[in-house]
Amino acid sequence: MTLKGKTAFVTGGSRGIGRAICAALADQGAKVAFCHYNDPEADTTLDLINARTRGLAMSADVADEQAVDGFFDTACAVLGTPDILVNNAGILAESPLANTDADAFDRVIAVNLRGSFLAARAFVRRANTGRIVNIASDLGLLGRENMLAYTASKGAIITMTRTLARELAPDILVNAVAPGSTETDMTSPENMSPEAIAKDLDTPLARFGQPREIAEMVAYLAGPKSGFITGQCFGVNGGSVML
Ligand SMILES: NC(=O)c1ccc[n+]([C@@H]2O[C@H](COP(=O)([O-])OP(=O)(O)OC[C@H]3O[C@@H](n4cnc5c(N)ncnc54)[C@H](O)[C@@H]3O)[C@@H](O)[C@H]2O)c1
Numbered sequence: 001m002t003l004k005g006k007t008a009f010v011t012g013g014s015r016g017i018g019r020a021i022c023a024a025l026a027d028q029g030a031k032v033a034f035c036h037y038n039d040p041e042a043d044t045t046l047d048l049i050n051a052r053t054r055g056l057a058m059s060a061d062v063a064d065e066q067a068v069d070g071f072f073d074t075a076c077a078v079l080g081t082p083d084i085l086v087n088n089a090g091i092l093a094e095s096p097l098a099n100t101d102a103d104a105f106d107r108v109i110a111v112n113l114r115g116s117f118l119a120a121r122a123f124v125r126r127a128n129t130g131r132i133v134n135i136a137s138d139l140g141l142l143g144r145e146n147m148l149a150y151t152a153s154k155g156a157i158i159t160m161t162r163t164l165a166r167e168l169a170p171d172i173l174v175n176a177v178a179p180g181s182t183e184t185d186m187t188s189p190e191n192m193s194p195e196a197i198a199k200d201l202d203t204p205l206a207r208f209g210q211p212r213e214i215a216e217m218v219a220y221l222a223g224p225k226s227g228f229i230t231g232q233c234f235g236v237n238g239g240s241v242m243l
Contacts, residue, residue: 012089180237
């Protein structure tokens with residue numbers, strides 16, 4: 001119970017990696033508030049948290065400044081000032097450059113990057129100490145054809161992590177986790193081409209990760225044993241990237 005007495009806010013916590021993060025933080029004793037994008041699966045995550053500690057779920061678009069501030073105000077009023085922020089909400093879009101619609105490009109950047117900025121700002125306006133963990137992607141390091149907005153947003157999240165680690169030191173530690181392909185809705189055949197899925201499996205471990213495998217790293221970075229770590233990007237990726 002390394003996070004007993006702590007409060008964590010998680011964006012995009014209703015399913016997939018975000019749900020596993022909420023559960024892992026609650027397993028360690030943290031109260032957890034999460035936002036999501038009109039997702040009926042949110043109730044399942046909330047039940048998981050409440051079975052362990054205390055939770056709060058709210059629909060809020062992370063790209064929307066007022067919605068993010070509204071989520072933070074409500075979550076602070078119910079669960080208290082946050083000690084931990086996990087910027088996990090994200091969307092993927094796949095299309096060749098020539099066919100990429102500018103509005104679709106903007107939306108991916110707005111959810112993945114602007115959303116992480118808005119939540120980080122809301123966090124530092126309320127918390128004087130704590131941890132921020134940003135969920136990037138191995139594709140933010142590798143690049144990937146037909147995924148310009150997604151890979152650019154994830155590369156920017158890694159840079160944002162380094163900048164904020166410098167700016168917010170020593171009181172707030174800021175790190176990123178860059179997952180490799182993980183079994184969630186995002187990587188289902190409805191959302192990803194067979195070519196992209198085949199590429200994702202072409203790693204030393206030759207399998208998708210499980211959400212819990214990503215969440216364990218996040219819980220470590222949110223906890224007391226990682227007090228000398230800031231500005232880092234941790235690959236949990238089956239060997240897709242080796243630095
Ligand atoms: N699944 C993978 O293979 C993989 C690999 C690397 C990185 N990631 C990253 O991990 C994170 C979680 O991905 P996932 O696979 O669990 O995705 P998912 O699609 O299963 O879940 C996405 C979550 O984000 C929320 N969300 C989406 N748009 C939002 C918005 N505008 N405002 C608030 N919440 C919003 C959804 O409600 C949901 O809770 C993302 O940042 C993703 O880029 C995923």
